[in-house]
Amino acid sequence: MAVTLNQVCFRTLHLDKPWTLATYESAGGYAMWKKILHEKTPPSEIVDTLKASGLRGRGGAGFPTGLKWSFINRDVPGDKYAVCNSDEGEPGTCKDRDILTYNPHQLIEGMLIAQYVMNATGYNYIRGEFDLPLERTEAAVAEARAAGYIGKNVLGSGMDFELYNTVGAGAYICGEETALLESLEGKKGQPRFKPPFPANYGLYGRPTTVNNTETFASVPVILEKGAKWFAELGKPNNGGTKIFSVTGHVKQPGNFEVPLGTSFAELLELAGGLKDGRTLKAVIPGGSSAPVVTGETMMGLDMDYDSIAGAGSMLGSGAVIIMDDTTCMVKALARVAYFYYEESCGQCTPCREGTGWLYRVIKRILDGNAGQHELDMLDDVASKIEGRTICALGDSAAWPVRSFIKHFREEFEFMIQHKKSILD
Amino acid sequence: MNDVKEKSALSQPAREEIDKWVAKYPEDKAQSAVIPALHIAQKYNQGSLTDSIIESVADYLGIPKIAAFEVATFYSMYELKPVGRHKMGLCKSISCMLMGADELGDHLQKKLGIKFGETTPDGKVTLKEVECLGACRHAPVVHMHNRYYESLTPEKADELIEGLE
Numbered sequence: 001m002a003v004t005l006n007q008v009c010f011r012t013l014h015l016d017k018p019w020t021l022a023t024y025e026s027a028g029g030y031a032m033w034k035k036i037l038h039e040k041t042p043p044s045e046i047v048d049t050l051k052a053s054g055l056r057g058r059g060g061a062g063f064p065t066g067l068k069w070s071f072i073n074r075d076v077p078g079d080k081y082a083v084c085n086s087d088e089g090e091p092g093t094c095k096d097r098d099i100l101t102y103n104p105h106q107l108i109e110g111m112l113i114a115q116y117v118m119n120a121t122g123y124n125y126i127r128g129e130f131d132l133p134l135e136r137t138e139a140a141v142a143e144a145r146a147a148g149y150i151g152k153n154v155l156g157s158g159m160d161f162e163l164y165n166t167v168g169a170g171a172y173i174c175g176e177e178t179a180l181l182e183s184l185e186g187k188k189g190q191p192r193f194k195p196p197f198p199a200n201y202g203l204y205g206r207p208t209t210v211n212n213t214e215t216f217a218s219v220p221v222i223l224e225k226g227a228k229w230f231a232e233l234g235k236p237n238n239g240g241t242k243i244f245s246v247t248g249h250v251k252q253p254g255n256f257e258v259p260l261g262t263s264f265a266e267l268l269e270l271a272g273g274l275k276d277g278r279t280l281k282a283v284i285p286g287g288s289s290a291p292v293v294t295g296e297t298m299m300g301l302d303m304d305y306d307s308i309a310g311a312g313s314m315l316g317s318g319a320v321i322i323m324d325d326t327t328c329m330v331k332a333l334a335r336v337a338y339f340y341y342e343e344s345c346g347q348c349t350p351c352r353e354g355t356g357w358l359y360r361v362i363k364r365i366l367d368g369n370a371g372q373h374e375l376d377m378l379d380d381v382a383s384k385i386e387g388r389t390i391c392a393l394g395d396s397a398a399w400p401v402r403s404f405i406k407h408f409r410e411e412f413e414f415m416i417q418h419k420k421s422i423l424d
Numbered sequence: 425m426n427d428v429k430e431k432s433a434l435s436q437p438a439r440e441e442i443d444k445w446v447a448k449y450p451e452d453k454a455q456s457a458v459i460p461a462l463h464i465a466q467k468y469n470q471g472s473l474t475d476s477i478i479e480s481v482a483d484y485l486g487i488p489k490i491a492a493f494e495v496a497t498f499y500s501m502y503e504l505k506p507v508g509r510h511k512m513g514l515c516k517s518i519s520c521m522l523m524g525a526d527e528l529g530d531h532l533q534k535k536l537g538i539k540f541g542e543t544t545p546d547g548k549v550t551l552k553e554v555e556c557l558g559a560c561r562h563a564p565v566v567h568m569h570n571r572y573y574e575s576l577t578p579e580k581a582d583e584l585i586e587g588l589e
Contacts, residue, residue: 170500186455247519
């Protein structure tokens with residue numbers, strides 16, 4: 001059966017100038033926002049719908065969205081915040097950029113609905129390099145404000161909803177939600193100890209919910225078409241659709257919004273398949289933090305949280321990085337390790353020092369200066385970062401190393417012994 | 425003397441742009457505007473920040489100077505040394521690497537006669553290695569002047585460089 005594409009976040013992408021208010025409204029946009037304000041829908045009803053839909057956080061952690069929203073007590077006096085994490089930077093991931101650029105109004109509508117549920121002010125934190133996405137999203141906010149969807153006494157409801165875009169300045173760590181909140185407060189993006197969690201102590205110390213761009217943008221469609229419709233697009237515990245960024249060694253890299261549970265083989269085909277005469281060597285199925293999976297195993301998996309977790313990896317952000325038989329796994333790992341070394345915020349010693357050691361040892365192997373014992377040392381260093389840091393960046397640095405060595409140990413051993421790649 | 429000149433670098437237009445960002449945050453939270461304010465100050469100072477400009481931003485927002493320095497030194501988009509008229513940031517992360525970013529990087533360094541992190545002697549181009557730009561489906565990617573140049577080949581990169589003034 002052919003896969004149906006673009007049913008949720010990308011549903012307007014085929015239209016002319018989908019980023020404009022006129023186009024979005026012509027496709028039924030803001031109808032849910034108007035309905036909610038008109039009918040004064042009980043917030044608990046919206047939360048229940050999201051819970052029933054099975055929507056899980058699309059940024060990487062996969063936490064159930066309805067449950068997350070229910071953590072905020074909307075009746076607590078004082079400010080509360082709904083924050084969108086548009087700090088997309090997990091290597092391989094380029095989906096939120098397309099939502100911001102091509103369908104910003106749907107994100108805004110999703111955020112406004114969250115703000116209604118939590119009685120909150122909205123901030124959309126966009127990474128500093130995303131110039132066009134920021135420009136489009138700023139224009140969309142201005143249009144929505146002029147149309148009366150944002151601001152004081154929205155659509156005569158007597159309620160005020162403010163929503164602002166804000167920017168980063170180049171730091172992967174700000175994709176971690178508490179680092180993002182620090183950054184939004186105008187500080188270095190260093191993650192906070194948890195607890196307290198943002199639901200209790202978030203932006204400016206106030207109750208806050210942080211969700212990914214794709215998560216917020218899914219909400220209007222779920223409310224319009226119903227929890228059942230969304231849940232049944234996917235599989236049990238893996239409801240709905242997911243945008244996969246398929247990159248690397250495929251003929252047509254791209255973003256594909258498909259039902260969760262679509263087979264990897266089908267997704268690969270959507271991306272045009274491998275280049276002619278090549279075979280699939282390995283796949284990182286959920287952004288570079290996710291453990292690598294061999295091509296053979298991957299061909300038997302489905303693209304959903306449980307199937308990928310069953311193979312010892314994770315669906316993560318949905319960045320599917322394809323490596324064919326021309327890939328030197330030592331070189332690939334060196335590149336991934338360098339990223340975490342460069343992006344460690346420096347707060348926790350195991351991560352700050354450990355990411356440097358991981359990179360330097362892998363570099364030594366690449367340069368032909370390492371001994372066989374260093375392979376075990378590498379695994380040992382990685383194991384001592386894992387689980388010993390405030391945030392998940394430490395784990396994200398460790399997991400690729402451990403999984404690359406586990407699945408492709410012979411390539412590392414070969415290079416150490418022969419001082420050249422197994423491919424040369 | 426330099427100080428006087430640089431303080432004026434936070435010009436009226438720069439201040440007006442910063443004010444728009446300050447208005448987005450609660451009244452007593454002007455520090456939240458430090459990230460966009462430093463971007464703006466950098467834009468009005470030929471693409472880099474100096475100590476006295478960072479101090480001016482802190483003063484303008486009414487926050488401790490150290491708070492602005494912490495931000496200016498933490499985030500990778502701020503330049504603390506002068507840069508060329510065109511700053512090219514080549515993404516070297518995994519998806520770009522798989523699509524030839526290393527080879528493209530070698531080509532760019534050779535073509536420009538500089539290494540990563542350096543500026544051409546005529547002050548035209550600064551070449552930087554950057555981490556994932558979030559445009560992986562169009563790898564390899566260069567970030568320059570508020571836009572991405574995507575699916576680059578050495579030939580396309582040459583055209584890009586030759587078109588720079």
